[in-house]
Amino acid sequence: MAIFTNQATLSYNGLSTNSNIATGEIVEVLSMTKTSLTDTYDNDENVTYVITLTNTGPTELTNLTVTNDLGGYNFNGNPVYPLSYTNESARLFINGAIAPVTATAGPPLTFTGVSVPAGGNAVIVYEADSTGFAPLEANGNITNTATATGAGLTAPVTALDTITVNNEPNLSITKAITPSTVTENSRVTYTFTIQNFGNAPAEAAAAASITDTFNPILENIAVSIDGAPATITTDYTYNEATGQFTTVPGRIVVPAATFNQDQTTGEVTTTPGTTIVTVTGTI
Numbered sequence: 001m002a003i004f005t006n007q008a009t010l011s012y013n014g015l016s017t018n019s020n021i022a023t024g025e026i027v028e029v030l031s032m033t034k035t036s037l038t039d040t041y042d043n044d045e046n047v048t049y050v051i052t053l054t055n056t057g058p059t060e061l062t063n064l065t066v067t068n069d070l071g072g073y074n075f076n077g078n079p080v081y082p083l084s085y086t087n088e089s090a091r092l093f094i095n096g097a098i099a100p101v102t103a104t105a106g107p108p109l110t111f112t113g114v115s116v117p118a119g120g121n122a123v124i125v126y127e128a129d130s131t132g133f134a135p136l137e138a139n140g141n142i143t144n145t146a147t148a149t150g151a152g153l154t155a156p157v158t159a160l161d162t163i164t165v166n167n168e169p170n171l172s173i174t175k176a177i178t179p180s181t182v183t184e185n186s187r188v189t190y191t192f193t194i195q196n197f198g199n200a201p202a203e204a205a206a207a208a209s210i211t212d213t214f215n216p217i218l219e220n221i222a223v224s225i226d227g228a229p230a231t232i233t234t235d236y237t238y239n240e241a242t243g244q245f246t247t248v249p250g251r252i253v254v255p256a257a258t259f260n261q262d263q264t265t266g267e268v269t270t271t272p273g274t275t276i277v278t279v280t281g282t283i
Contacts (some may be wrong), residue, residue, distance in 0.1 A: 029057030030116065034146045034159040040166045041130050041142065043197065043270065046086065047163065051124040051146050055116040064116065064150035066124060068109040071142040075133075075266035082134035082142045085109045089127035095120045114148075132267040136259045138199045140165040169206055170198035171254060172272075182283055188218070189280040195272035196254040207249035210277060217243035218281025225252065225277050245279060252277065 008019040030053060037048040051068075055061050070083040085105040092101035095117055101124065104110040109126075116122045134142060145160040176191045192210055202208050221238055223230040225247075230236055236247045255273030262269070 029059075030055055030061060030148065030153060030157050032146065032148055032157045032159040034144070034161045036144075036161050036163050039163055041134065041163050042166050042170065043130060043134065043136055045130050046127055047083070047130065048125065048127050049144065049161065051126075051159070052121060053114070053116050053123075053148060053157075054121045055118060058118050059152070060118050061116045061150065061152045063112075064114040064148050064153075066111040066114055066146055066148045068106075068111075068144065068146045070107045070109055070128065071134075071144045072107060075261070076263065078266065079107075080133040080266040081107045082131055083128040083144060084131050086127035086129055091125045093123045093125070095122075114150075132269075134165070134268065136165055136199055136257075136268055136270065138165070138167050140199075165199065168198050168200050169196050169202035169254065169256070171196050171202055171208065173210070175212075185282060187280055187282055189278055190214070192277040192279075194252060194254050194275045194277070196274070197257050197270055197272045199256055199259070201256045201273065202252075202254040204250035204253060206253075208252045208254065209247050209249040210252065211244070211246045212279075214243040214245060214279075214281070216283050217241075218245075218279070218283065221245070221279055221281035223277070223279050226275055230277075247277065 003023065005021050005023050007021045010017050010019070033052045035050050037050070041047055051066060070081045070085070072079050072081045085103065087105065090101055090103040090111065092099045092114065094115060101114065102112045103126065111124055114122055141162050141164045143160055143162045145158060148157045172195050174193045178189045178191065182188050196202055217240065219240060223236055225235065232238060234248065235251045236245065238245050252275055254275045257270050257272045260269050261267070
């Protein structure tokens with residue numbers, strides 16, 4: 001709500017006198033909330049947002065414009081945007097019924113032609129993707145602000161929502177064989193590369209483990225973890241009858257990724273933490 005004041009001046013015979021100051025209050029009839037359907041985000045992840053506009057007044061509000069800053073912030077004096085609108089994802093519901101809406105990707109993202117019935121509501125649902133400008137280091141966050149403007153509003157109405165980056169490991173694994181062409185009764189090496197794209201290390205408590213069944217079965221295997229010899233039972237198990245190889249959960253740990261924000265563009269690059277497991281045996 002907004003307070004306003006007004007004072008009159010009376011002039012006569014070359015003189016003037018001021019009235020008392022009258023005070024009034026404008027009660028805002030439009031309120032707005034903004035929420036995300038998830039509290040966290042990862043690199044290049046889709047996030048769904050819901051903007052709800054509620055009109056408590058006796059008159060319909062028509063042709064409103066709702067803008068969204070897509071979490072924009074200044075980096076070295078230049079605006080960068082950690083979110084981008086997912087094309088054609090916007091839906092508008094007026095009192096629960098689907099209605100047309102025009103979305104312009106921006107930035108800023110803009111919705112035009114929004115009406116809110118008297119005593120009713122309008123809900124905008126849309127999706128956005130995290131971009132290369134989204135903070136990925138531990139405790140990083142994106143604050144996304146929406147603003148409604150238009151006839152019938154004495155002042156812009158705003159709402160914001162903050163999501164935080166996932167503070168956890170994000171692992172992937174690739175497997176290679178050397179040499180790729182093998183003669184019978186010769187040695188071959190399987191190399192497992194585990195990468196962590198998350199901002200937290202995969203420590204023993206994460207219980208990371210590799211399971212693989214070698215076909216053909218390997219004999220007389222030797223195992224290493226990041227170049228250090230591994231010990232059967234303590235670090236891994238192996239069944240020479242079936243070829244099943246399993247590392248003991250928690251014996252593989254993977255450091256967190258590191259992140260660098262380009263000082264010119266503001267774009268964030270990720271260097272994953274890496275752990276390498278090798279298994280060499282005779283076919």
